[in-house]
Amino acid sequence: MKKTVLAFNRVSPELVERLQPHVELIVPSPERGDIATQFAAALPHTHGLIGAGRPLGEEQLRSAERLEVISSISVGYDNYDVDYLTQRGILLTNTPDVLTESTADLAFALLMSAARRVAELDAWTKAGNWKRTVESALFGCDVHGKTLGIVGLGNIGAAIARRGRLGFGMNVLYSGNSRKPALEQELGAQYRSLDELLGEADFVCLVVPLSAQTRHLIGRRELALMKPSAILVNIARGAVVDEAALIEALQEKRIRGAGLDVYEKEPLADSPLFALPQAVTLPHIGSATHETRQAMADRAVDNLLAALAGERPRDLVNPQAWRKA
Numbered sequence: 647m648k649k650t651v652l653a654f655n656r657v658s659p660e661l662v663e664r665l666q667p668h669v670e671l672i673v674p675s676p677e678r679g680d681i682a683t684q685f686a687a688a689l690p691h692t693h694g695l696i697g698a699g700r701p702l703g704e705e706q707l708r709s710a711e712r713l714e715v716i717s718s719i720s721v722g723y724d725n726y727d728v729d730y731l732t733q734r735g736i737l738l739t740n741t742p743d744v745l746t747e748s749t750a751d752l753a754f755a756l757l758m759s760a761a762r763r764v765a766e767l768d769a770w771t772k773a774g775n776w777k778r779t780v781e782s783a784l785f786g787c788d789v790h791g792k793t794l795g796i797v798g799l800g801n802i803g804a805a806i807a808r809r810g811r812l813g814f815g816m817n818v819l820y821s822g823n824s825r826k827p828a829l830e831q832e833l834g835a836q837y838r839s840l841d842e843l844l845g846e847a848d849f850v851c852l853v854v855p856l857s858a859q860t861r862h863l864i865g866r867r868e869l870a871l872m873k874p875s876a877i878l879v880n881i882a883r884g885a886v887v888d889e890a891a892l893i894e895a896l897q898e899k900r901i902r903g904a905g906l907d908v909y910e911k912e913p914l915a916d917s918p919l920f921a922l923p924q925a926v927t928l929p930h931i932g933s934a935t936h937e938t939r940q941a942m943a944d945r946a947v948d949n950l951l952a953a954l955a956g957e958r959p960r961d962l963v964n965p966q967a968w969r970k971a
């Protein structure tokens with residue numbers, strides 16, 4: 647008998663096509679009422695879950711007695727209570743690597759947009775404000791040759807550093823838990839403590855996973871260490887930054903600007919950020935290209951089907967659960 651797989655919410659037709667021959671697939675749909683109710687009703691019969699953007703821990707999964715695997719279509723896994731899953735022997739998988747370059751592209755788009763005021767001046771032009779040559783009040787700042795500070799030089803951080811160094815001749819600084827001699831060699835990247843990096847960088851780019859250690863890593867004190875001319879880019883998770891402190895720093899012009907893809911509460915609604923033209927606000931689209939989302943879905947399906955077949959999935963977040971499963 648086929649095992650049952652429950653999607654978190656609507657999934658792409660390609661994903662349905664790949665899964666359907668192998669499993670009994672349940673996809674909650676807004677046409678059939680409340681998604682959360684449909685999800686909860688299907689959980690007790692479910693062997694595998696697939697999707698993204700749904701917090702899952704003990705409270706949500708108590709009734710999921712047959713659950714063997716959660717295949718997350720994301721690289722980050724801060725939505726899941728990993729200890730609880732491990733204790734229950736439920737495998738958790740993610741989709742690393744395939745989104746590295748697209749996410750680095752978006753970090754650079756945010757950085758460029760904030761520096762050269764792309765989004766702001768696009769809105770300005772379309773509002774019919776362009777009557778004569780733009781004056782210095784609307785000038786941006788250079789990117790090439792400036793200092794790029796990467797907080798968290800993992801795969802995505804390294805891809806951003808490469809763009810900065812090789813594409814824009816930037817000086818690259820990084821902070822994090824460990825030194826990266828190969829990247830120091832390749833890109834001339836220099837290690838700094840977080841405080842030193844904040845004081846030296848023209849662009850501070852956050853690329854750390856969210857954890858107890860990185861929650862509010864950038865707060866009032868850290869923002870005060872940044873240069874008044876500096877720009878903060880966050881493509882990691884909203885809660886890595888104390889958003890209220892960031893809004894205050896932007897309102898008081900204590901930093902030049904921000905490029906944000908992630909927020910403490912998503913979707914972002916009614917935020918003071920909306921009134922700040924120097925904050926570029928995107929709706930969490932780091933990996934949202936057709937090609938990358940397809941690659942992520944494929945990788946998530948591979949992980950899910952492997953786990954349901956009793957094989958060790960390629961991207962296992964909690965290997966300790968493998969022994970228990």
Ligand SMILES: O=CC(=O)O
Pocket residue numbers: 719720721722723745932933
């Ligand atoms: O934020 C996106 C991801 O974790 O893949």
